[in-house]
Amino acid sequence: GAVVSQHPSRVICKSGTSVKIECRSLDFQATTMFWYRQFPKQSLMLMATSNEGSKATYEQGVEKDKFLINHASLTLSTLTVTSAHPEDSSFYICSARVREHEQYFGPGTRLTVT
Amino acid sequence: GQNIDQPTEMTATEGAIVQINCTYQTSGFNGLFWYQQHAGEAPTFLSYNVLDGLEEKGRFSSFLSRSKGYSYLLLKELQMKDSASYLCATLDSNYQLIWGAGTKLIIKP
Numbered sequence A: 001g002a003v004v005s006q007h008p009s010r011v012i013c014k015s016g017t018s019v020k021i022e023c024r025s026l027d028f029q030a031t032t033m034f035w036y037r038q039f040p041k042q043s044l045m046l047m048a049t050s051n052e053g054s055k056a057t058y059e060q061g062v063e064k065d066k067f068l069i070n071h072a073s074l075t076l077s078t079l080t081v082t083s084a085h086p087e088d089s090s091f092y093i094c095s096a097r098v099r100e101h102e103q104y105f106g107p108g109t110r111l112t113v114t
Numbered sequence B: 001g002q003n004i005d006q007p008t009e010m011t012a013t014e015g016a017i018v019q020i021n022c023t024y025q026t027s028g029f030n031g032l033f034w035y036q037q038h039a040g041e042a043p044t045f046l047s048y049n050v051l052d053g054l055e056e057k058g059r060f061s062s063f064l065s066r067s068k069g070y071s072y073l074l075l076k077e078l079q080m081k082d083s084a085s086y087l088c089a090t091l092d093s094n095y096q097l098i099w100g101a102g103t104k105l106i107i108k109p
Helices: none
Strands: A004-007 A010-013 A019-025 A032-038 A045-051 A067-073 A076-081 A090-099 A102-105 A109-113 B003-005 B009-013 B018-025 B032-037 B044-049 B053-057 B060-065 B070-075 B084-091 B097-099 B103-108
Touching (some): A004 A090, A019 A032, A019 A109, A032 A076, A045 B097, A076 A090, B003 B084, B018 B084, B018 B103, B032 B060, B032 B070, B044 B053, B044 B070, B070 B084
Parallel strands (some): A010 A109, B009 B103
Antiparallel strands (some): A004 A019, A019 A076, A067 A076, B003 B018, B032 B044, B032 B084, B053 B060, B084 B097
16 A cells, blocks of 8 residues: 655654654655644544645644645645644644545654643 | 544454444545544554445445445454554545544453
């Protein structure tokens, strides 16, 4: 199956700093990638849909100026959490869409803001 | 509105069979997925149903009834490693995944 990687797998940062998370499709090209956030004991929440070469589409309630998404190539999308605060601590997961009904998930990034 | 319901938690015994139900109401329907998620890890794909009926894949089977807005995941010969959360998700008219809250399955020896 298709492989999606995320980097870093874990990151601890201080409040007020920015953190960049990379999502790569390793053996396929993905015009669409998704970014999810998952708080403990809750389901995945879609944050935004990232399309290569165009602006990301953010879900209601997600601040686009705080969560910057760049999908510069068919194999890479990045999520930057700007001015991170403790409430942004969460598990961030990306997925890449191969076909309309086929998505592959990255392993996730655990962000802890102190 | 869009809504997916599944039980919060279930307990079963090693070697037994368990059925996890999922009911859904979504705007448009392009299929239903079941994913397995172990704590601290990303979801992994288990099954995809878009037509009515039962899809069997080894110890796991998934059933769909579109007219009833209902699906279930059947796990046979349970093993301790099957302890995980099982997420039901539908693909809506925009081909976006709509997620249920997940069912935490606890396997006891």
